[in-house]
Amino acid sequence: xxxxxxxxxxxxxxxxxxxxxxxxxxxxxxxxxxxxxxxxxxxxxxxxxxxxxxxxxxxxxxxxxxxxxxxxxxxxxxxxxxxxxxxxxxxxxxxxxxxxxxxxxxxxxxxxxxxxxxxxxxxxxxxxxxxxxxxxxxxxxxxxxxxxxxxxxxxxxxxxxxxxxxxxxxxxxxxxxxxxxxxxxxxxxxxxxxxxxxxxxxxxxxxxxxxxxxxxxxxxxxxxxxxxxxxxxxxxxxxxxxxxxxxxxxxxxxxxxx
Numbered sequence: 638x639x640x641x642x643x644x645x646x647x648x649x650x651x652x653x654x655x656x657x658x659x660x661x662x663x664x665x666x667x668x669x670x671x672x673x674x675x676x677x678x679x680x681x682x683x684x685x686x687x688x689x690x691x692x693x694x695x696x697x698x699x700x701x702x703x704x705x706x707x708x709x710x711x712x713x714x715x716x717x718x719x720x721x722x723x724x725x726x727x728x729x730x731x732x733x734x735x736x737x738x739x740x741x742x743x744x745x746x747x748x749x750x751x752x753x754x755x756x757x758x759x760x761x762x763x764x765x766x767x768x769x770x771x772x773x774x775x776x777x778x779x780x781x782x783x784x785x786x787x788x789x790x791x792x793x794x795x796x797x798x799x800x801x802x803x804x805x806x807x808x809x810x811x812x813x814x815x816x817x818x819x820x821x822x823x824x825x826x827x828x829x830x831x832x833x834x835x836x837x838x839x840x841x842x843x844x845x846x847x848x849x850x851x852x853x854x855x856x857x858x859x860x861x862x863x864x865x866x867x868x869x870x871x872x873x874x875x876x877x878x879x880x881x882x883x884x885x886x887x888x889x890x891x892x893x894x895x
Contacts (some may be wrong), residue, residue, distance in 0.1 A: 662759030669753040678794040710741040768807040789820040798832040841885045865892040
């Protein structure tokens, strides 16, 4: 079985005999990867490919003609869907089925499936430190009995997802131990990636930074989020001290649909 580890910090509020008490812990959830074979996750193959890969160039970050065409078609389709599905005009809503049929599709698709999720209980480990992240991983490996029941499990890649701080700590662990130790403790088997929710938070913060507008401008920009916030009579928002994630996301979505 191939797994992806996803770690994040949670907050539990427990009612203890009528008295509220707060307990902080780190929760871990394991997801089974879809349509992946163990032979496809060999660490040795990853290291060989990494050592041979050339340096990045600006062309690597530029869309090909096919990718640019798909991106442009997707933007147009989003606008069409907003007009058709968010409009209160009945004559426009009747085109909703046609809008769904015209949705652009990429060739990089996976079949619909149900992801198997295996949640763990909260660990009484502080993951805000480098040592804490190593201890969390060791606790998961111990609970899964990988070292005793799976021969050389570190020879296969394991994907770990989390917030930016956890990823930075994991990179630090790998850079410190990789050249000095092998096997599991070398952390050369790990591939780090941001969790989906943390990626969404980064996206929302980026949109707020680029599209919020200039509060000190004498003429408000009707295309800015600041202008829309004023029209919606929202509470004051500053880019340097953003409100909760849901508030920013709602402002972006409402402005987009408007």
